[in-house]
Amino acid sequence: MSDIINPQEGKIKFSHPKGLYVLFASEMWERFSYYGMRAILILFMTTDMAAEGLGLTTETAGAVYGLYTASVYLMTLPGGWLADNIFGQRKAVFYGGVLIMIGHLVLAIPGSPAIFFTGLGFVALGTGLLKGNISTLVGELYENEDGAKRDAGFSIFYMGINLGSFFGQIFVPLLAEYNWHLGFGLAAIGMFFGLVAYRVFAPKYLENIGMEPKVKSVPKTGKSNMSITYGIIAFIITLIFILQYFNYIDVTTATGIAEALGIIIVTITMGYFANILFNGGLSLLDKKKVFVIFILFVGIAIFWSGFEQAASSLNLFTRDFTDRFIWGWEMPAGMLQSFNSGFIIIFAPIVGALWVRLAARNINVRTPIKFAIGLILLALGFWVMVEAARVAASGAKAGMFALILTYFLHSIGELTISPVGLSATSKLSPKKYLGQMMGIWFVGAALGNLIAGLIGGNFDPENVLEMPNIFLNVVWVSVGAGLIFFAASPFIKKWMGDVT
Known part of the structure; x- marks a missing residue:
């Protein structure tokens, strides 16, 4: 989708910067490693030790999955700060890729759970450096471009993400059928290819973009925020202590730790936005735009809490209650997730072209409406799963269809939210907080992934009758959020100013 229509001339121009395709290739291989490993993660953890798995219960594995995937995205906030203040985006992306490759190599080593969790830690830290900052670099390629072309560029970038995801979720589960650790090792090889592509082509095609830390080039404003930081930390510790004391959470279990992390994410995010709004030295217009980013944060957290069940509850449903035989061959459960990426590859250029062509006709579907559509599509997808769960509850196996x-449905919903939300966040962010705001966007994904893991932990193969209700709850939350975005869209549009 490198052909963009010029609204004035009505002609097609091949005008996307070549640096976009460098970032496309680098992110493609990183997502190959991440999604390939994610496709087998909860399956490996819930497999008996006799079959070389970890032998964890579904509840514990769901909590660990949520903690890991949340940490992957949560680390983008300090990753953004390090890039903005110390490394610059370019170096942060490379260092992150190195840590990710080390993490997957550690996961490929058979051994104790301690080795396994160490590998997950390396991947989480590395992704924190890479994920938000590579998206920031995409945004900077389009710093002086119109909104439609920028959205199209992010859609192309997003297609690269899903191309890597598609092949990762095919080949890693296939190899894991023979040996779990060979699957993890293949993920490391994928990240290695991404590092090579980035190291070779970035200097030429990205030129000086992202080489210098943002804060060094932008005057510092605002008061010291150390007292606010200490206050937030003290509040979090006190709150968790109170919840533990009254038995609302139990931090001696993986589930309790996951719940505590959810409290920490929400509290820190609220504190961060409050600090930026009231102590960040921003104009009134910038404050309104930052508040819109907060609204989008809530929307994306809700969306990912449903969508990311693909690798938790939906993955377990695929393994235990889905007929996966094709002409006598049983498809590995993790491979079915590749359909999401396949749909993105097919429809990303179509959806991207749709936004551009609508813009050429002076019809701009604004960001809040796109969010509403995505959330409604998420709900429709889970309504299908409600019916599939009822089939399983009757004693039969559901079909793969x-x-x-x-x-x-989730893929089309993803295309109306994720690349558009990334683009909107990069446009709405005050320049000196750009890396951090992109990090906040991924903190929304962290919260959604954490909730998805906790929901997946409630998936009890021994209690099939409860499954329809688990999926139905997601339907109601998603529909409600979508309707709220529709209703609030006029106000959100006003606060966004000239950002589409």
């Missing part, structure tokens, strides 16, 4: 249809 139900999951494929769910992934199709």
